[in-house]
Amino acid sequence: MKIGVIGIRNVGSALGRGWLKTGHQVMFGVRDISDPKVKELLTIGGVSAAAGTTKEAAAFSEVLVLSVPWSAARSVIEDAGNLSGKIVLDVTNPLAPDLSGLVVGHETSAGEMVAGWAIGAFVVKIFNTTGASNMENPIFHGCSLTMPYCGDDQEAKATAAKLAEDIGFSPIDVGPLKQARLLEPLAMLWISMAYGGYGQAFAFQMIKRQP
Template identity: 40%
Template structure:
């Protein structure tokens, strides 16, 4: 598959590392595609580099690995994504007096908002439920970690499920895009354990069979 990764920070870099040598054509979409950090990531993963809109054009899957607050403008700048499969890894997190938390929930979700920005695309919410280190190398864990997907298009989830399997995840369908309302607070459970309760970052949820 041709996979465009928009945003080359912790998550974008980890997804590129995790998909290295898995038979995909990877394109890193970055504001400074010739910069030393992006070039080093490209050299390490075999990816090519491009400006975000150029990376998205022609991709089978467009992975959005952007800060939530920058996402709407950055997504608008990608151009027409009609018919494309778009993976939303983003947790709509903001800071408040009580610490960090979700900015939306209960009656909508980040996934639904992204689908609203891209009505012609097939948005799949996933890869928001563990830290980036796990996405780069799931083999460090004792079990295959579970990764839920929420999206309206069955074919899009099948394609994204293949990508998740290539990353070493046990991909499970959570239902339509409204189920992002479940997956985003679920991502916060990982964040709470990892960052606030001292569990650290090298663990994930697993769906363990009987």
């Protein structure tokens, strides 16, 4: 698939590298094309990788990944231009600047706000509930990590699930986009535990009893 990834730090580079390794074409949307990180990603990706502005990456993409800080999400979506008909994967968590909690919640979610800004796009909330290092390697004890996702469009969700599988996750559909109101606090729990002493090499896993 043609995937645009906006943001090239922890999450953007982990996901982008994973998809480049599994045969996808990735265009990174960057603020500074001369950033050494851009060069590194282009070297890894070879002919399958490219970099440009947010607008160029969005225009290139069938699937656009929003991997920027929550504070930048709205302006990045505005910069992206027309997203109608595209799938947008929202990985953001609406964190307070000091990571003490979420600045959005209960009656809405970042995922739903992204859907409100990205007019006509099919938004799926995914990849927000675990750390970027687990996106690099989602295999624990030989098992693929659970990756919950939610959205209102079945086709977009199927695409998101396939992209999660491609990089080693076990995706689970947790319902409509408003379930992002639950996935974002789950991410906050992970973050508080990671900073509270567990470090980043852990994850939440769904285990199901066979009927």
